[in-house]
Amino acid sequence: MRRFxxxxxxxxxxxxxLHLVNHTLGIWSLDLAGHGLVLAIKVWRSVPGTVLLYGGSAVHFVLALRTIYTRRYWKLPLAEWIRLWAGLSLPLLLIRHAVSTRLAASLYGFEPDYERIVIALITSGTQGLQLALLAPGWLHGCMGLWLRIRHYAWAQRAKPWLLGVLVLMPVLSAVGFVRMRQAVLGLNAGALHPDASLIVHQAALETWRHNMVVAYLSLLISAFLAGQLRNWLERRRQRRAPMRIGVRSL
Structure with a gap:
């Protein structure tokens, strides 16, 4: 399970x-970021990329539900709470991203480029949310990886460099996104209008997004409540066991 x-x-x-790198390329130009996006789309929309990304997401989520269900004590150190919060916020990003790009492309023919994506984020008022959700997911992944490699001598030697990458990637990504936003506003002097296919199917996409978020949160809450119920039943059996032994001895 730990290996999976x-x-x-x-x-x-x-x-x-790669997502953060794409945004970082926007520091130099919108076109350069667009070339990175085209390459990323080719990678993640290929059959191997799709299996890896969505298969990996499903496996990681199922194992997270298993961990929540089987955990007996919730008195965790602060670092573990931060890692847990950061990890649980990542699917919210993946759901929004999957609906607004992959699902919109598959169902309604929306082909994303950074100009269209930035315009959609600005007009929907979710540009801050997009940046806010990237950083916790990155933090969760880096913390999880560090817990696996921290015992190696080379990892301890590289710790300052790894910490630099941890901090700089979200910062550079945010700067790149701001630069792309400025470039898009410069190219569109008038009012910004999202892609026509997104406007026509906005209600349907919002329904998909809402239902997926509700399903995600429902599974999290159900796993937690089921685990608490199991823990309560176990404690109850343990309290009753000495009473049965005492009765039998009498």
Whole structure:
């Protein structure tokens, strides 16, 4: 289980890393970021890329539900709470991203480029949310990977460099996105209008997004409540066991 968790986590971390790199390319130009996006789409929309990304996401999520269900104590150190919060926020990003790009492309023919994506984020008022969700997912992945490699001598030697990558990637990504936003506003002097296919099917996409978020949160809450119920039943059986032994001895 730990091996599956590690492999699926690394896949998601690579996805986030490439996503952050794409945004970072926007520091130089919108066109350069667009070329990076085209390459990323080719990778993740290929059959192997699709299996890796969505298969890895499903495996990692199922194992997270298993961990929540089987956990007996929730008195965790602060670092573990941060990692848990950061990890649970990542599917919210993946759901929004999958609906607004992959699902919109598959169902309604929306072909994303950074100008269209930035315009859609600006007009929907979700540009801040997009940036806010990238960083926790990146933090969760880096913390999880560090817990697996921190015992190696080379990892300890590289710790300052790894910490630099941890901090710089979200910062550079945010700067790149801001630069792309400025470039898009410069190219569109008038009012911004999202892609026509997104406007026509906005209600349907919002329904998809809402239902997927509700399903995700429902599974999390159900796993937690089921685990608490199991823990309560176990404690109840343990309290009754000495009473049965005492009765039998009498």
């Amino acid at each position: 968790q590690l492999i699926s986590g690394v896949v998601l971390l690579v996805y986030l890393f």
